[in-house]
Amino acid sequence: MKQVAINLAGRKEEPDEPKRRGNKTTRTPEILEAAIDVLAKYGNVGFALRRVASQVGIHLATLQHYFPSREDLLRAAMEEVATRYLTLYQSLVKDDERSPEVRLDAIVDVAFDELTKPGTQIAPFCLEGWSMGEREEFARSLVARFNRQFQETFASLVGKINPSLTPQECALRGRLLYSHMAGLIVLVRPVRGGSADVEALRAATKVVWRALSAAPQ
Known part of the structure; x- marks a missing residue:
């Protein structure tokens, strides 16, 4: 053959x-x-x-x-993104070399930089994660935990900015700050030639966040 x-x-x-x-x-x-x-x-x-x-x-x-399984990978991906940003924000909150107000501004800058840098996928990823949290139990529990951790991180910084507030009031304002950040994820996208609007929104966000954190009870 x-x-x-x-x-x-x-x-x-x-x-x-x-x-x-x-x-x-x-x-x-x-x-x-x-x-x-x-x-x-x-x-x-x-x-x-x-x-x-x-x-x-x-x-x-x-x-x-x-x-x-598919769920194992989705869970791990959601954990990775949440841990990545939670660790970053917590490190800024704990940076005692800067005033609490400057730390709050730094969080705003990180959020805007991440949401507007070329090729970023953070906004659509978060939106998909939140959507899954409405429909799938494993995602619902993850999203609830992540939300709580981010809110607690903001609340701890509010307490540093405004020590006269009660823990309950700090928690409420921390929740409001995180809710505003979630809104930015929906609204802010990489843009071409529209950086002025984004920068104006960044500056306004810093003013609003400082005012919310420092206002008396």
Whole structure:
């Protein structure tokens, strides 16, 4: 029988074919970043493990080794984003080298910078997460916990700005500040040639946040 040579040189790589080797230390962050991007771009309806695996460049089975189910990956992606910003805001709140008012302004700047930088996906990702929180139990509990943690972070800064307030009043104002930030996520987007409006909104936000924090009870 004549031997048949099979030429694989022109074979195209399958969408989920691995491009490189990795381990948990390197692979998990890559998967999470891809999951964040896929949820932001395609929404909950278009979020699929195979799509995430393809973006990372790994087999679906490899992805499922780290995140066995769709819910596992969605949960981890939501945890990653919330922890990322919660840690950042908490570090600003605890920065005793700056006055509490300056720390509050710094949080405003971080929020606007993140929402307006080119290629950012934070706004659509948050909107999808909140939407899932209305329909899926696992997301509902996560969103409730994240909201509480962010509100507590703002409340602690309000207490530093206005020590005369009761803990209950600080908690209320912390909730109001976080609610305003959530509104910014809905309204503020990367713009072309419209930076003046965004900068005016940034400055106005600082005035409003300072006034809300410093007002007497």
